[in-house]
Amino acid sequence: MSQRLYFEDLSEGQVFEAGPFELTQARIIEFATEFDPQPQHIDPEAAKTTSFDGLAASGWHTAAATMRLMHEALIHRFGESMGLGIEGLKWSRPVRPGDRLTTTVTIGEKRLSSSKPGFGIVPLQIRTVDQDSREVLRMTSGALIRTRGA
């Protein structure tokens, strides 16, 4: 169990990393069948006739996998945190069955929250790559993190 982290422990430029997280073909199809049932995500044969040129994970599956890796990298070390939203998210390239993803989270310029006492606002730059270090997703986000005094 890593040491617990508070707002005060974070500084601009710090990097946290976790991985790998593998997306299997079975799970890609299962996730997309529930949430994003387009041919390129659920049907290996039909996917060959699309611009994806073969089965690819739903972008929302890649995003959810990235959240899991953010959790392992640092979120689990916060007593409590809340996502504030996403400023920008880009799917840089398709994720294929068997790809193993790694995520890095870089801390931005933090500040105390004026509306929520006991919490600070921490911008996060998030980048997910595959096993060949090719970027598959990047996003800019922000989180509310508890201060030590709370």
Add this chain to the structure above:
Amino acid sequence: MSQRLYFEDLSEGQVFEAGPFELTQARIIEFATEFDPQPQHIDPEAAKTTSFDGLAASGWHTAAATMRLMHEALIHRFGESMGLGIEGLKWSRPVRPGDRLTTTVTIGEKRLSSSKPGFGIVPLQIRTVDQDSREVLRMTSGALIRTRGA
């Protein structure tokens, strides 16, 4: 089966809607256990001691449910489409077990793609509300949609 839609069939201000999609407590916990295992998403008792004041769905579960509703509203009517990314996403309020979500998708100012012949770029304004019409998520996105001539 609704009629197939091409880039040419879309015009600014058009609205598509689908729902409801229910998030059960069991599925909220299962999704978060895989992708976002924070106490407020996986443990009804521990969740009471957090700022969420009870179990709430992972924001990524709400986003995935929104994708499903976007699919039902209009994405399934495209022969092929690709998400270009998210310009902004906000989780407006927590989604609770049993909440039934509805999503509206509003078409923005479209243009032909210069880099991908046979496709056009269509901005999408997406808004998801609960059974009491309270906004739970909104985002601005864009999609590549096939033109009729392709």
